[in-house]
Amino acid sequence: RAGAVDAAVADVRRICGLDLDLLSFYAAAAGDAVLSGLASRLYGLRPTLSPGAFEMLVGSVCAQQVNLRFAFTVRARLVRRFGEPIVAGGQALYAFPEPAVLAGARVADLRRMQLTTMKAEYVVGLARQVASGALDLDALAGLPNDEVIERVTAVRGFGRWSAEWFLARCLGRGDVCPAGDLAVRRAFEHFYGRGRAMSEPAVRRRAAAWRGHQNVAVHYLLAGRRLAPRIAGARLQQGFAVLMLAAAAVLAR
Numbered sequence: 001r002a003g004a005v006d007a008a009v010a011d012v013r014r015i016c017g018l019d020l021d022l023l024s025f026y027a028a029a030a031g032d033a034v035l036s037g038l039a040s041r042l043y044g045l046r047p048t049l050s051p052g053a054f055e056m057l058v059g060s061v062c063a064q065q066v067n068l069r070f071a072f073t074v075r076a077r078l079v080r081r082f083g084e085p086i087v088a089g090g091q092a093l094y095a096f097p098e099p100a101v102l103a104g105a106r107v108a109d110l111r112r113m114q115l116t117t118m119k120a121e122y123v124v125g126l127a128r129q130v131a132s133g134a135l136d137l138d139a140l141a142g143l144p145n146d147e148v149i150e151r152v153t154a155v156r157g158f159g160r161w162s163a164e165w166f167l168a169r170c171l172g173r174g175d176v177c178p179a180g181d182l183a184v185r186r187a188f189e190h191f192y193g194r195g196r197a198m199s200e201p202a203v204r205r206r207a208a209a210w211r212g213h214q215n216v217a218v219h220y221l222l223a224g225r226r227l228a229p230r231i232a233g234a235r236l237q238q239g240f241a242v243l244m245l246a247a248a249a250v251l252a253r
Contacts (some may be wrong), residue, residue: 017046017172025213032210034191035217038224047219049172053137054130055096056170057152060162061122062115070114077113078123102127122157129155141171168215177207177214187221190228 013019022044029035050056062078063071082101083094102123110120129135135155140148145167152163164178178184179200188203189195198206207214 011051014172015049015051017048020046020172020216022046022216025216028210028213029217029220034224035210035220038220041227042220042223045220045223047169047172047216050170052096053140053166053170054099054126056166057126057137057155057158057162058096058102058123060165061119061126061157064119064162074114078110078115081109081113099127099130103131118157122155125156126158140166145173145176168218172215174212174215177204177218179203179207183222183225184218187218187225190225191221 026039026043029039050059058078059071059075062075066074079094079096082097082105084097085092085094087093105124105127107117107120107124110123111117115123126135130137135151140151143151148167148171149160149163152158152166153160159180161178161180164176164180167173167176168178185198185200185203188206189198192198192206207217210217
């Protein structure tokens with residue numbers, strides 16, 4: 001039992017990014033006005049990692065060309081349909097489906113979960129490669145970034161976007177910027193492009209200056225971009241309140 005507890009703790013530490021050297025990132029961010037400001041507002045934010053490589057890649061298929069809410073909905077349906085249930089505290093929890101299980105799934109079954117035909121084929125194709133041993137996901141952790149990208153993109157349905165997020169969110173590689181991601185580009189445009197469009201190469205050049213902190217920097221930019229409308233709304237409300245108080249003071253004279 002002690003060994004199981006230790007393994008569980010190690011998994012939690014990895015998934016929650018508890019061993020990430022944030023202080024080193026903050027020191028590097030000090031010279032960047034945008035990142036230093038975000039580091040102050042989001043102090044302690046740690047990018048989380050996927051529990052497993054297969055789960056990460058299947059999830060990336062679910063997220064292709066759709067919003068995250070819908071992607072999570074489809075992924076949850078897949079887990080409940082094919083995952084093994086475990087009862088804890090009187091509640092059924094589902095483990096992510098094993099590759100062998102999804103390798104035997106029918107495309108029609110996945111289509112009923114609102115995966116497109118092509119996405120369903122991608123999931124089944126990936127599962128079959130992993131289950132057969134043709135693709136060794138465990139071995140990817142020991143390979144350099146370029147080789148990981150080469151092996152992932154060799155699988156039908158997986159491009160550079162999927163491979164770079166796999167590097168960032170599964171393997172936890174620091175020197176990765178998924179510049180092909182639309183949300184990432186929009187965040188760079190907001191903070192560094194003054195709202196003007198930035199190309200994928202331009203984003204990569206900007207991120208390269210952060211070296212081994214690119215992954216963390218991207219997550220801070222994404223989180224900061226999501227916060228921006230709320231902050232703008234709060235400032236607008238504050239400004240309106242000040243105007244109302246000023247008007248009230250004038251009328252009271």
